[in-house]
Amino acid sequence: MKLKAVVIDGELRVVHQSGVQFDAELPEFRTQGGVHIHTDRLTVTSPVLMWVKALDLLLDKMKRAGLDFSRVRALSGSGQQHGSVFWRRGASETLKHLDPDQDLHQLLQVCVFSVSDSPVWMDSSSTQQCEDLQAAAGGALRLAEITGSRAYERFTGNQIAKLRQTRAEEFQDTERISLVSSFAASLFLGGYAAIDYSDGSGMNLLDIRTRNWSEICLQATAPHLDQLLGAPLPSTSVLGPVSSYFVHRYGFSESCSVVAFTGDNPASLAGMRLQPGDVAVSLGTSDTVFLWLQQPRPALEGHVFCNPVEQQEYMALLCFKNGSLTRERVRNECAGASWELFSAALRDTPLGNHGNIGFYFETMEITPPVIGVHRFDSADCEVSSLSPQVEVRAVVEGQFLSRRLHAERLGYSIRHFVFSVPGTRVLATGGASSNKEILQVLSDVFNAPVYTIDLSDSTCLGSAYRALHGLVAESGASFVDVVKKAPEPRLVATPHPKAKEVRRPLYDDALLASEAEPLEQVKMM
Numbered sequence: 001m002k003l004k005a006v007v008i009d010g011e012l013r014v015v016h017q018s019g020v021q022f023d024a025e026l027p028e029f030r031t032q033g034g035v036h037i038h039t040d041r042l043t044v045t046s047p048v049l050m051w052v053k054a055l056d057l058l059l060d061k062m063k064r065a066g067l068d069f070s071r072v073r074a075l076s077g078s079g080q081q082h083g084s085v086f087w088r089r090g091a092s093e094t095l096k097h098l099d100p101d102q103d104l105h106q107l108l109q110v111c112v113f114s115v116s117d118s119p120v121w122m123d124s125s126s127t128q129q130c131e132d133l134q135a136a137a138g139g140a141l142r143l144a145e146i147t148g149s150r151a152y153e154r155f156t157g158n159q160i161a162k163l164r165q166t167r168a169e170e171f172q173d174t175e176r177i178s179l180v181s182s183f184a185a186s187l188f189l190g191g192y193a194a195i196d197y198s199d200g201s202g203m204n205l206l207d208i209r210t211r212n213w214s215e216i217c218l219q220a221t222a223p224h225l226d227q228l229l230g231a232p233l234p235s236t237s238v239l240g241p242v243s244s245y246f247v248h249r250y251g252f253s254e255s256c257s258v259v260a261f262t263g264d265n266p267a268s269l270a271g272m273r274l275q276p277g278d279v280a281v282s283l284g285t286s287d288t289v290f291l292w293l294q295q296p297r298p299a300l301e302g303h304v305f306c307n308p309v310e311q312q313e314y315m316a317l318l319c320f321k322n323g324s325l326t327r328e329r330v331r332n333e334c335a336g337a338s339w340e341l342f343s344a345a346l347r348d349t350p351l352g353n354h355g356n357i358g359f360y361f362e363t364m365e366i367t368p369p370v371i372g373v374h375r376f377d378s379a380d381c382e383v384s385s386l387s388p389q390v391e392v393r394a395v396v397e398g399q400f401l402s403r404r405l406h407a408e409r410l411g412y413s414i415r416h417f418v419f420s421v422p423g424t425r426v427l428a429t430g431g432a433s434s435n436k437e438i439l440q441v442l443s444d445v446f447n448a449p450v451y452t453i454d455l456s457d458s459t460c461l462g463s464a465y466r467a468l469h470g471l472v473a474e475s476g477a478s479f480v481d482v483v484k485k486a487p488e489p490r491l492v493a494t495p496h497p498k499a500k501e502v503r504r505p506l507y508d509d510a511l512l513a514s515e516a517e518p519l520e521q522v523k524m525m
C-alpha cells in the first residue's frame, strides 16, 4: 500500500513518478499493508494522519527530485474506494489557514479529525447496519436499483451508521465526512471538496440515476447526513485553485486547478482508456474486474457506479478481497518469498494443473461472501495440501477462475458481453500486472488476449488524464479526444491454443463443485 504520484506533460508523456510506502516509510504507524486489523478480525482501519504524513513525504520527495511545481496546470487524484474521513468541528477553519512553514502532519495532528482511525474498504464489521438499510429501502434488490449495489459492509453509508451507533460522541463532534478521495482533494483545496458521482456511488447513499443523495438512504443512515456530506458533483468538475499553502510551500502556480478526485477503480478506468466491450482486471491489493456500461442494470452481485469520464454512462465492478495478499502468502510459503520463483513455478506447471485446484478465501471474501481454504486433487477429492509448485498454480488458476465465473454472471445479467467474443480485450493493471506468468494464466483462464499499459499503475495515470480533461470538460471536450495521443495498450499474453479445451473439463467442473458444495460447507464454518 502506497501513496503515489505521476506527472505528465502536454503530450501525455510521463515526466515524473514518486511513491511512499506506508509500512516501510512510516513505521511509526505500525500498519501492515497500510491497515490495522482489529481483534474482531472484521474491523479494518487506517490512521488518517499516516495518509497526511505520506503526502508531506511525497511532495518533499518530488521537490528534491527537482519537479517544478509552478508548471503544473491541474491536479487530480484518486483514493481507495469506500474509506471515510471524519473532520472534527472547526476543522474547515484550520484547513483555510495552513501555515506554509510547517508540514501538514504538524498542522493537522491536533483536533482536526473526530475519528483518528478511518474505516477502509477491507472492513466487514457493519453487517447489522447493512440489514437495517436494506429493510428501510424495501429489500436488497430495491437498494441496488437505487444505489447500484445491495448493502455491503465496506460501503461508506453503513460505516457511518455504525459510527453513529457505536461512537455517538465522535459522531456528534463531526462537521464533515469525506471519502478518501475527497479528503485528499480537500487538503489541496484548503477547504472541503465535493464527493464526485463515481466514487460517491460506492457509499450505498447516492441515487445513481438522479446523481443526488437518496432521501431514503440518508434517513436510514443518520440525521442531517446531507449536510455532513455536502452536495455531490460530476467527476470532471474543477473544484477551485490549489490553496495558498501549496503555492508558498512548494511553488505551485496560483492558477493550478484542482479537479475532483475519484475512487481508485474509476481512475483506473480512465488510465486504461477503457472502451465499451473491454474487460479490465485490476490486480492491486484487491483484485477487481470492471466494465464500461451504457445502461445501469444493478443486480444482487457486483456494483454499478456512475462513470468517471462520461457523465451519462456507468461502470460495473466486482471486487475480490483475497487477491494480492493471498498470492503473497502462497509466494512466501511455496516460492521462497520470491516473485521470480513464483513465476518459475507457473512456467513449470501445465495449464489446468493436472486437475489440481484451490480456492483460497483466507479472509471473508466479498465475491462470493464466504471464508475458508479448499484444495482439490485431480480426482476432485479435497486435500489438505498440494506440492509447492502445484499450490502456486492452484492459487492463481483458482482466483482467475472465480473472477471469470463472476464476471460472466455479471456479463449475462447485464447482457453486455460474453467472453470469447472476437475482439474482447482484457486490460490488466495493478501491481501484479507486471508479472508476465500471472498474466498468461489470466489469458488462458479468460480465453482472451491480455493487454497492459506501460505504467502498471493506471490509477495514477488516470488521475493525471482526468486533471487534463477537467481543464476543458466544461467546454464540452470529450475525455476520449483529450487522451487520444496516449500510447495504445500492449498485447502481453494470448490464450494457449488448448485453453478452451482444458478449461471445460477441468476448470468448469472445479468451479461448479466449489461454488455449490464445498462453499456451502464453508458458509457454515
Ligand SMILES: Nc1ncnc2c1ncn2[C@@H]1O[C@H](COP(=O)(O)OP(=O)(O)O)[C@@H](O)[C@H]1O
Residues within 6 Å of the ligand: 001, 002, 283, 284, 285, 286, 324, 325, 327, 328, 339, 429, 430, 431, 432, 433, 434, 435, 438
Ligand atoms: N512481480 C510481482 N508479481 C506478482 N505480484 C506483484 C508483483 N509486484 C507487486 N505485486 C503485488 O502488487 C500488489 C500492490 O499492487 P498496487 O497496485 O501497488 O496496490 P494498490 O491497489 O493497493 O495501490 C502487492 O500487494 C504485491 O502483492
Ligand SMILES: O=C(CO)[C@@H](O)[C@H](O)COP(=O)(O)O
Residues within 6 Å of the ligand: 079, 080, 081, 082, 121, 154, 202, 263, 264, 265, 284, 285, 286, 287, 288, 317, 319
Ligand atoms: O473495495 C474496493 C472496490 O469496491 C477496492 O478495490 C478498493 O477500491 C481498494 O482497492 P486497492 O487499491 O487497495 O486494491
